[in-house]
Amino acid sequence: MNREDFLMLQQSDNIYLDNSATTLKPNCVVEKMVDYYTKYTSNIHRGDYDAAVRTNYEYDSTREVVRNFINASSENEIVFTKGSTESLNMVAFGFLKKVLKPGDEILINKGEHASNVLPYMVLAKEKDLKIKYIPLGEDYEINVSNVIKSITPKTKVIAMAYVSNVVGDIRPIEEIGKICEANKIYFVVDASQAVSHIPIDVVKDKVSFLAFSGHKMMGPTGVGVLYGKYDLLEEMDPMQYGGGMNQFFEDDLSYELKKAPLKFEAGTPPIAEVIGLKEAICYINKIGVEQIHQHELELKRYLVSELEKIDNIILYNKNSESGIVIFNIEKVFSQDTSIYLNHYNISIRAGNHCAKMLKDELNIKNTCRISIYLYNTKEEMDKLIEVLKNSKDIFKIVI
Amino acid sequence: MEILEDKELRREIILDNYQNPMNKGLLNDPHYVRENTNNESCIDNLDIEIKVSNDVIEDIRFDGEACAISTSATSIMIKMLVGKSVNEARKILQNYDNMIEEKPYERGLLGELVVFDEIYKQPNRKKCALLPRDAIVKMLNRLDEV
Numbered sequence: 001m002n003r004e005d006f007l008m009l010q011q012s013d014n015i016y017l018d019n020s021a022t023t024l025k026p027n028c029v030v031e032k033m034v035d036y037y038t039k040y041t042s043n044i045h046r047g048d049y050d051a052a053v054r055t056n057y058e059y060d061s062t063r064e065v066v067r068n069f070i071n072a073s074s075e076n077e078i079v080f081t082k083g084s085t086e087s088l089n090m091v092a093f094g095f096l097k098k099v100l101k102p103g104d105e106i107l108i109n110k111g112e113h114a115s116n117v118l119p120y121m122v123l124a125k126e127k128d129l130k131i132k133y134i135p136l137g138e139d140y141e142i143n144v145s146n147v148i149k150s151i152t153p154k155t156k157v158i159a160m161a162y163v164s165n166v167v168g169d170i171r172p173i174e175e176i177g178k179i180c181e182a183n184k185i186y187f188v189v190d191a192s193q194a195v196s197h198i199p200i201d202v203v204k205d206k207v208s209f210l211a212f213s214g215h216k217m218m219g220p221t222g223v224g225v226l227y228g229k230y231d232l233l234e235e236m237d238p239m240q241y242g243g244g245m246n247q248f249f250e251d252d253l254s255y256e257l258k259k260a261p262l263k264f265e266a267g268t269p270p271i272a273e274v275i276g277l278k279e280a281i282c283y284i285n286k287i288g289v290e291q292i293h294q295h296e297l298e299l300k301r302y303l304v305s306e307l308e309k310i311d312n313i314i315l316y317n318k319n320s321e322s323g324i325v326i327f328n329i330e331k332v333f334s335q336d337t338s339i340y341l342n343h344y345n346i347s348i349r350a351g352n353h354c355a356k357m358l359k360d361e362l363n364i365k366n367t368c369r370i371s372i373y374l375y376n377t378k379e380e381m382d383k384l385i386e387v388l389k390n391s392k393d394i395f396k397i398v399i
Numbered sequence: 400m401e402i403l404e405d406k407e408l409r410r411e412i413i414l415d416n417y418q419n420p421m422n423k424g425l426l427n428d429p430h431y432v433r434e435n436t437n438n439e440s441c442i443d444n445l446d447i448e449i450k451v452s453n454d455v456i457e458d459i460r461f462d463g464e465a466c467a468i469s470t471s472a473t474s475i476m477i478k479m480l481v482g483k484s485v486n487e488a489r490k491i492l493q494n495y496d497n498m499i500e501e502k503p504y505e506r507g508l509l510g511e512l513v514v515f516d517e518i519y520k521q522p523n524r525k526k527c528a529l530l531p532r533d534a535i536v537k538m539l540n541r542l543d544e545v
Binding site for chain 2: 333334335336339350351352365366395396398399
């Protein structure tokens with residue numbers, strides 16, 4: 001659907017199926033950013049001329065659009081960052097570092113992306129914390145009973161992706177959020193693979209912090225969001241100090257910072273990218289997140305049903321309810337499969353997908369990942385299926 | 400031997416070395432020097448170990464997960480280097496590097512390694528072909544330091 005909105009799809013025959021890595025950008029997002037660069041370039045929050053006033057408006061109004069998109073209580077709970085990775089690092093080193101005590105436990109799981117694992121590992125070493133792993137279920141999914149079983153009186157944080165970037169399972173965030181609230185556990189959710197695929201409601205889900213990146217939702221690279229409950233953001237320390245985030249500073253070393261969210265946005269922010277993110281969200285809202293999810297699911301189910309008929313294809317996540325399919329061709333290294341598909345102009349991802357502990361659960365280190373998005377079509381799936389059916393000649397192509 | 404103008408034959412050599420590689424599996428013997436080698440940009444990841452006595456490469460072994468090009472390059476390199484003196488090995492590896500990087504090289508020194516002489520046509524695969532070379536050169540340099 002909506003293929004006409006993407007110049008990249010109009011200009012090439014490529015079948016782009018690496019949407020979990022990054023999505024294509026609709027023309028309106030690109031044009032919105034070009035407008036800023038060609039019609040009203042100026043810095044924010046410091047000029048009185050027309051272009052600066054327009055920039056302030058475009059930048060500042062993005063916060064309300066994001067707030068509405070994830071149903072936060074206030075736009076002051078929306079911090080612009082470089083992306084999910086920065087957002088999650090800010091939570092670990094600006095907040096958790098401050099509030100956690102030696103012996104406290106952080107619950108993660110082995111399917112998590114590096115950005116929602118490594119910050120806690122580093123913090124755990126620094127502060128003598130414990131990292132514990134919620135066991136994955138039969139389909140490598142997170143289920144509520146395993147979460148409950150993993151909680152101890154020392155559990156202070158549960159961190160997980162809303163949707164796994166490999167298995168693609170949608171985690172029961174609302175139920176886990178309730179459990180966290182009842183047990184006074186901070187709930188940190190990486191929504192990178194969820195925003196723009198399923199509706200997000202941070203209030204209903206009772207999350208403490210939620211992170212996502214613009215480029216995985218048709219927005220620009222270099223911009224992301226950290227949502228935090230306002231009282232937690234107030235308690236959280238910034239990682240960077242400079243212009244735009246302070247009230248005053250004097251030669252006697254006295255200074256005062258602005259309140260959240262501005263205290264987290266030191267220096268000139270990625271202005272064009274923030275404005276582009278707003279346009280991306282408006283574009284998604286016009287289509288409807290539920291429609292996007294429905295489309296992805298339909299294509300995934302069709303693809304899985306056809307791939308199941310091919311003898312030498314091993315599927316690892318048939319049942320997860322997102323647009324991600326992970327597989328291998330028997331006795332073929334995943335990267336060779338990806339090079340083979342590239343020969344037919346099909347772009348997928350091979351590797352461990354930055355979830356380097358998942359190998360302990362899947363018993364395989366590397367897989368091929370197909371990730372579907374709104375502009376993919378059934379015809380594209382048919383082409384992919386045909387190429388995979390004929391993979392017995394793979395080494396004639398790869399070598 | 401001048402070999403392999405025939406594409407099919409080249410492919411067979413690469414494929415055979417990928418599917419039945421030479422010396423796969425590490426020995427964990429303290430007489431070997433070991434080096435891990437991986438591509439930052441992709442997922443090839445190999446451990447290679449080498450045993451040198453009296454300036455002669457007595458054995459090279461490897462293990463890990465890697466693509467057809469990396470694995471077969473490792474296997475063919477092992478066949479080429481075992482039994483050679485360290486200096487001969489360095490010369491082969493330098494010429495191999497030159498071939499992959501499209502610089503002048505002595506083809507006669509490279510034996511079956513010449514099956515990779517067209518890798519430059521796929522620039523993103525050069526690293527795959529160079530993966531074992533990088534590790535073996537590092538290990539030979541370490542031996543020099545001892």
